[in-house]
Amino acid sequence: MKVNVVENVLKVNDELAAKVRERLQAAAVSAINFISAPGSGKTTLIECALRNGIGGTAIGVIEGDPDTSLDAERIAALDTPVVQVNTAGGCHLEANLIMRALESFDLESLDLLLIENVGNLVCPVSFDLGETKRVAVVSTPEGHDKPAKYPMLFRVADLVVLNKVDLLPYLDFDEEFFTNAVRKLNPGAPILRVSCRSGEGIGGWREWLRSCVRSTEIVQ
Amino acid sequence: MHEAAMAESILSTALRIAAEHGSLPVSGVHVRIGELQMVVPEALEGAFEAGKRGSGAEEAELTWETAPALVRCPECGYEYAPELVFWVCPECDSVGGEILSGNELVIMSVELADRGEQPDEGERGRECTEGE
Numbered sequence: 001m002k003v004n005v006v007e008n009v010l011k012v013n014d015e016l017a018a019k020v021r022e023r024l025q026a027a028a029v030s031a032i033n034f035i036s037a038p039g040s041g042k043t044t045l046i047e048c049a050l051r052n053g054i055g056g057t058a059i060g061v062i063e064g065d066p067d068t069s070l071d072a073e074r075i076a077a078l079d080t081p082v083v084q085v086n087t088a089g090g091c092h093l094e095a096n097l098i099m100r101a102l103e104s105f106d107l108e109s110l111d112l113l114l115i116e117n118v119g120n121l122v123c124p125v126s127f128d129l130g131e132t133k134r135v136a137v138v139s140t141p142e143g144h145d146k147p148a149k150y151p152m153l154f155r156v157a158d159l160v161v162l163n164k165v166d167l168l169p170y171l172d173f174d175e176e177f178f179t180n181a182v183r184k185l186n187p188g189a190p191i192l193r194v195s196c197r198s199g200e201g202i203g204g205w206r207e208w209l210r211s212c213v214r215s216t217e218i219v220q
Numbered sequence: 221m222h223e224a225a226m227a228e229s230i231l232s233t234a235l236r237i238a239a240e241h242g243s244l245p246v247s248g249v250h251v252r253i254g255e256l257q258m259v260v261p262e263a264l265e266g267a268f269e270a271g272k273r274g275s276g277a278e279e280a281e282l283t284w285e286t287a288p289a290l291v292r293c294p295e296c297g298y299e300y301a302p303e304l305v306f307w308v309c310p311e312c313d314s315v316g317g318e319i320l321s322g323n324e325l326v327i328m329s330v331e332l333a334d335r336g337e338q339p340d341e342g343e344r345g346r347e348c349t350e351g352e
Binding site for chain 1: 222225226229230233237241244251256257258259294305306307308315316319324325326327328329330331332334
């Protein structure tokens with residue numbers, strides 16, 4: 001007997017993501033989902049924003065990693081509420097993990113929730129976490145071909161950060177190739193050139209994060 | 221290996237459908253995989269095979285069809301099937317586009333065997349890609 005179903009495979013995740021979104025909206029919190037390869041500098045980018053502050057914006061952080069609480073320790077050292085989510089080998093965060101992590105925050109006191117996904121350019125793209133915006137981070141040593149090779153992330157990103165630009169003089173990174181690929185995949189997404197080491201672009205990075213705070217954005 | 225999470229979800233849906241129909245044994249599940257979904261069908265099948273052990277759907281076979289990508293040009297509204305990684309509208313050369321289809325991952329149907337009857341070998345089709 002054949003039973004016609006027509007049901008989204010990720011229905012359970014999508015429903016939970018909708019609940020996360022609702023919960024965050026009720027508390028006027030914007031959530032940013034950071035997606036990149038491992039080692040691109042997501043945690044350092046978050047540290048940069050926290051260290052300099054974003055004009056009084058209250059920030060919470062969720063760190064996703066297969067193992068260890070190393071990243072959460074870095075964030076906690078900056079007096080920021082943080083929850084480490086270990087996926088025990090899992091290659092991406094899912095909405096149920098975010099839902100559980102939300103319980104550890106006083107959401108009403110937050111403006112921004114920064115969610116650092118597991119380092120991976122493929123899997124995290126398929127799983128809605130209830131975020132407000134998605135940031136794709138690429139560091140220059142990874143190579144200029146990453147947007148072309150992993151197009152889906154760049155199609156859905158609200159911002160593309162090119163990190164570690166201070167290393168450009170030492171690399172064969174073709175920035176024009178990179179920029180053209182991002183423009184063709186996602187003409188509307190801004191590209192921010194950043195170096196957490198030299199401080200280049202950090203002003204723009206903090207400005208972009210500030211623009212995500214709900215009181216200053218047009219609610220979608 | 222996000223396919224593992226997807227396979228788990230497919231199995232749990234199949235078992236729920238079976239439970240709604242007198243707990244008949246699941247003999248097959250057919251899914252539609254959008255070509256933009258970054259799901260490797262063989263990896264999904266492998267995860268499904270691993271996941272079904274001890275699940276109550278041990279006899280279930282996973283079959284799939286591919287949903288081609290269809291996008292709408294942001295400038296002129298022309299709908300087209302992109303062939304390359306960079307989407308360029310064949311009408312006006314604008315880049316990018318709104319995804320109309322090809323991003324889905326849908327359980328289309330669940331096949332339930334009659335109680336005591338072995339799954340029909342003939343139903344064990346492999347990929348049947350649409351438009352090919």
